Amino acid sequence: MKENSDPSDDSRISALLREARQAPELPPRFQQNVWQRVEDAQAPAKSASWLENLADLILRPRFALAAAAVILLAGVCAGASQGRQVARHEAQMNYLASVAPTAVH
């Protein structure tokens, strides 16, 4: 068995191996894309839009409960005010019908 091979044989073998194992072709603008991704990864996270902020606010239980209570109260006040006006008008019509039926009908 030969222990010390010829160095020229090694270099020939290496050259043959390099030829046999060809590197695949890189996609176009490969290097530019790699750098772009590196920059994107290093950049600080984008701030959320106003819509996302609003949605986050709405989903907070305390805010949602407070808003629901305010809306409920506004509805009750508006309804009661309108109801008082309707009742007052009906009472006025009752009186008018009793003293001036020809004016009402």
Place this chain on the structure above:
Amino acid sequence: MNRPLLILVGALTLGAAIFTGSYVTARHATVACCTKPADDLDWLRAEFHLNEAEMARVRELHEGYRPKCAEMCAKIAAKKSELDSVLGGSTNFTAGAQTKLNELAVLRAQCQAQMLRHFVAVSQAMPPDQGRRYLAKMKRLTLGSRESMEPSMSDEAGHEQHH
């Protein structure tokens, strides 16, 4: 649709439903609670801030006026039916129809005069400023509809003549 927009639309819909529900319930409850059809004079007490003595006097006037008003209404209804029967059969406007129309107008004028006298009497049973307000309001409510109709009709007649 993206998630934040969906949340916003959902929240607005829920808010509108809460407002509508509470508004309708409160309105219905207030009307049911505050309307008292049993007493015709309830509106006078609330609107003109009358005390018990003033209310008693107004009630007395009201009770005295009601039968006269009903009698006048019955006379007007009878006269209207007479006019209808005169007008009903013929295609001409007869002298009889004119007479019935005049009689109806006289009855209506008498009814209005009686009504205005009652309003004056009621206004005098109230504190002076409330009485003036009552009289002005009742004139507007009972005579106002005809007064507002007549100028518009005379305008229309004027337009007809110009064309």
